[in-house]
Structure formats: C-alpha cells, structure tokens
Amino acid sequence: MKILVVGLGLIGGSLCKALKKYTYHTVAGCDINRDIENAALRDVALDEVFDGNYEGYDLIVISLFPEGTERFFAENASKIGKNTLITDVCGIKGDFSQRMKKIAERNGLRYVGIHPMAGKEFGGYYNSTADLFVKANFIIAPFVDSQQSDIDLLNGLAKEVGAGKIVITSPENHDKMIAYTSQLAHIVSSAYVKSPELGLECGFSGGSFQDMTRIATMNEKMWTDLFMQNREHLQYELDTLIDNLKKYSEALKNGDADGMRALIAEGRELKEENLRHRVGQPN
Known part of the structure; x- marks a missing residue:
C-alpha cells in the first residue's frame, strides 16, 4: 500500500x-516541524516527505491530538482521493468518531478509527521506536455499517507492526473500557505524585512507586482533551475508585485490621481471577 x-x-x-x-508499504509522512520530517528521512522511517498531493494513497493515518485530528480532517477531506481509507490513532472514539465519520461521508470517504495501546513516559518523534507496537493490544473501532474490507485492512496492518491481541469493538464500548483501563490510571498517577513526600522518595522507592508514577509525565493538553471528551465514563470510574478508597480509609481510621484484611483479600481474589481469565484468552 501507499500510506500517509x-x-x-x-x-x-x-x-x-x-x-x-516490518513491511514493504511505501510510507510518506508530514509534521508541522520540518526538522522532524528531515530526521525521519535520515532514519529511513519515511520513503518521502508528503508533497501536498492527497491523491493516490490507500490509507491515511492521522496521528495528532484529538482536536488537531478533527481539524486536520475537516480542512483537508475535500482534497483526499475517494479510494483512500482514513483512520486515526486517538485514545478517544465515541462522539469523536461519529464526527469524523460525518466529515468522511460529506466528502465521499471512508473512516474507521484505531487505538494502538502502546506508549512511553515521554512522547515525541525522538522517543519513537519501530518495536513500540510489538505484543501491544490494538483496538479497531468500526461502525455497524463499516466495510469488512476496511476492518480487514486495519487488522492486517496491526498484525504487520507486531500487535498482540487485536480487539474489534464499537466506538462507544471503546470509550467505556478505556475510561477504566487507561484514563483512570493516568488520573491516579497524576494525583499520586502530589504528595509532599515526592521530593524525598529517592532511596525509598522500588518498582511499585515507578509503576504508579510512570505516566504522571503525560501531556496535559492531550490528556485533558481525552478526559473531557470521555467525561461521563471517566467520572463513573473515578467515583467508583473513590468509594473503594474510602473503605480502606475507614479501616485505617478505625484500626480495623480484620476489615483491612478482607479488603486486601477481595482485591487479590479479583486480580487472580482476572489473571486466570487472561491466560485463557486467545491472542
């Protein structure tokens, strides 16, 4: 394929x-920063820098923040060849995908969103790597009327870049699940580092601290956009977490060792059951 x-x-x-x-596709790319484009050429991450002509592409992958993705597509959809499939990698789908679909339909185009579940503590091109998606979960979020050939194309692409478990689900279910598995974790990490003890942790921290704080370095502009566009689902998960935390707090306040033990056991049992279920799931 020819991919932009x-x-x-x-x-x-x-x-x-x-x-x-990992593939033989022809890859063109563009970025607002010309130095990044030149770096990608030097790294042989691109066959060519995008020349402004949107005709002739089999697939266009918009890899911007949600607001920028929607704005870019609205401004350029009329220039894109009618045989091109459009996708995005945003961590939000739901209403966002519905708006993207409307832009596509107004311009005689096809759109299906994807969400590679991969990332690092720090973003930007210079932290990118060819193996970022290897064994990562990969979500495809088509509509009920999406063409099977478009879903198959994206599924094949996910496999080619090394994705592990590929999940096909609705945009709405994507947002419901991501609120719990991703967005809530980012809020918890951000809140966790606000302890006055943060600056004194050196020499006292281990893997649990690193795991809990790794994603606190998230980009506030992008994640605020993601949170606000999924606030109903995220609010539910946050309220559920707060209710559960209050139970641990009450056990501590009351010196209730039996209650604390029961809370910890409940969490352990739920996670062990989750792990057993994961082991039985095909990749």
Whole structure:
C-alpha cells in the first residue's frame, strides 16, 4: 500500500518506523516541524516527505491530538482521493468518531478509527521506536455499517507492526473500557505524585512507586482533551475508585485490621481471577 502518516510524534513516528522495518508499504509522512520530517528521512522511517498531493494513497493515518485530528480532517477531506481509507490513532472514539465519520461521508470517504495501546513516559518523534507496537493490544473501532474490507485492512496492518491481541469493538464500548483501563490510571498517577513526600522518595522507592508514577509525565493538553471528551465514563470510574478508597480509609481510621484484611483479600481474589481469565484468552 501507499500510506500517509500525518503527525510524526511518538505514535506516528513509531508507526512509520514499524512499517519500514516490518513491511514493504511505501510510507510518506508530514509534521508541522520540518526538522522532524528531515530526521525521519535520515532514519529511513519515511520513503518521502508528503508533497501536498492527497491523491493516490490507500490509507491515511492521522496521528495528532484529538482536536488537531478533527481539524486536520475537516480542512483537508475535500482534497483526499475517494479510494483512500482514513483512520486515526486517538485514545478517544465515541462522539469523536461519529464526527469524523460525518466529515468522511460529506466528502465521499471512508473512516474507521484505531487505538494502538502502546506508549512511553515521554512522547515525541525522538522517543519513537519501530518495536513500540510489538505484543501491544490494538483496538479497531468500526461502525455497524463499516466495510469488512476496511476492518480487514486495519487488522492486517496491526498484525504487520507486531500487535498482540487485536480487539474489534464499537466506538462507544471503546470509550467505556478505556475510561477504566487507561484514563483512570493516568488520573491516579497524576494525583499520586502530589504528595509532599515526592521530593524525598529517592532511596525509598522500588518498582511499585515507578509503576504508579510512570505516566504522571503525560501531556496535559492531550490528556485533558481525552478526559473531557470521555467525561461521563471517566467520572463513573473515578467515583467508583473513590468509594473503594474510602473503605480502606475507614479501616485505617478505625484500626480495623480484620476489615483491612478482607479488603486486601477481595482485591487479590479479583486480580487472580482476572489473571486466570487472561491466560485463557486467545491472542
């Protein structure tokens, strides 16, 4: 295929590198920063820098923040060839995908969103890697009337860049699940580092601290956009977490060792059951 990747940050840059390492597709790319485009050429992450002509592409992957993705598509959809499939890698689907679909339909185009569940503590092209998606979960979020050939194309692409478990679900279910598995974790990490003890942790921290704080370095502009566009689902998960935390707090306040033991046991049992279920799931 001939593929255009718009935005060469962590995900876009990694996608270009993965496509060049693992496939024979022709890859063009563009970024608002010309130095990044030149770096991608030097790294052989691109076959060419996008020349402004949107005709002739089989697939365009928009790898920008949600607001930028929607704005870019609205401004350029009329220039894109009618045989091109449009996708995005945003961590939000739901209403966002519905708006993207409307832009596509007004311009005689096809759109299906994807969400590679891969990332790092720090973003940007210079942190991108060809192996970012290897063994990562990969979500495809078609509509009920999406063409099977478009779903198959994206499924094949996910496999080519090394994805592990590929999940096909609705945009609405994507947002419901991501609120719990991703967005809530980012809020918890951000809140966790606000302890006055943070500056004194050196020498006292281990893997649990690193795991809990790793994603606190998230980009506030992008994640605020993601949170606000999924606030109903995220609010539910946050309220559920707060209710559960209050139970641990009450056990501590009351010196209730039996109650604390029961809470910890309940969490352990739920996680063990979750792990057994995961082991039985096919990749």
